[in-house]
Each structure stands twice: as C-alpha cells, then as structure tokens.
C-alpha cells in the first residue's frame with residue numbers, strides 16, 4: 572500500500588564544472604564533480620525512489636564504470652527510475668529533500684528546482700519540498716569542499 576525510501580548523496584566541488592542541482596544550473600564559481608553531471612539532488616531522489624521499490628541504488632542501474640553514463644544528464648536517469656516506480660504500480664505521495672551546502676545560496680533557486688522535479692515526475696509541485704541548510708561552516712560542506720543531499724519519498728499504490 573505505502574512504500575517509503577530515503578536517499579543520501581555527496582559530490583565534491585571542482586573547477587571548470589557546471590553546478591547543476593535539481594536539473595537547474597546554479598551560478599557559482601565551482602561545479603560538482605562526478606562521472607555523470609553530478610546532480611547531487613537528483614541522484615539522492617533517484618536513490619530514495621529505488622529504495623522505496625527495493626531496487627537497490629543508482630550505481631546498480633547506472634554504473635560509474637559504464638561510458639554510456641559519462642556526463643549523463645541526471646534528469647534522464649531520474650526519469651528512468653521513475654518509470655520503474657510507475658511500472659511497479661506506485662504513484663507519489665510526497666517527496667521531501669534537503670540540500671546541505673555552505674554555498675551556493677540555494678533559496679533563490681528553490682522554486683525553479685521544485686517545478687523542474689515536478690515536471691520530471693509529472694506530479695504537482697505541492698507534492699515536492701526542497702530545502703537547504705548550511706552546516707555552520709563545519710565539516711566538508713562547511714569548508715565548501717562539496718555538497719550533500721538527502722531525500723525521503725513516500726509512494727502509494729495506484
């Protein structure tokens with residue numbers, strides 16, 4: 572009837588990379604490093620969805636050793652995962668996410684990110700919440716070495 576899943580992901584900052592979060596390119600002096608486009612938020616959401624349907628994790632479905640996922644658009648990866656969710660007979664209850672980043676400032680971009688995630692999953696924007704927090708300059712996020720993100724998803728049988 573109900574399935575819950577949680578996700579967590581981290582990507583480090585690097586120069587000469589775009590900073591793509593939730594499918595939106597955020598203006599910032601550094602970007603995120605990964606085999607794909609390193610969209611830490613969409614990876615977290617994909618992992619939460621895969622967890623909710625007991626399908627492992629993003630690395631199982633899109634290995635970082637596979638050249639076809641080099642610089643992959645994580646929006647496509649999430650849509651693939653979401654199709655699996657729908658094919659298993661589930662729809663979204665709600666999705667709640669936290670971006671853990673000292674920088675960049677996310678607040679100006681949150682509504683665009685929420686709209687984009689709702690578009691990707693074909694759900695209403697009020698089913699999606701995205702928030703951000705710093706770690707008060709503590710730890711790797713506090714030193715602006717990278718970004719972490721967490722997500723919790725609730726699925727319901729269609």
Ligand SMILES: Nc1ccn([C@@H]2O[C@H](COP(=O)(O)O)[C@@H](O)[C@H]2O)c(=O)n1
Nearest residue numbers: 672673674675676677678703704705706
């Ligand atoms: N990268 C971030 C981090 C935080 N925010 C916003 O600032 C608020 C206060 O953050 P604290 O870590 O001091 O609690 C937070 O609630 C967010 O609204 C942000 O926009 N971008």
Ligand SMILES: C[C@@]1(CO)OP(=O)(O)OP(=O)(O)OC[C@H]1O
Nearest residue numbers: 605606607609630633634635640
């Ligand atoms: C998405 C994949 C695949 O390109 O690569 P990365 O961008 O490195 O991301 P990560 O969060 O380590 O997870 C899974 C990978 O297999």
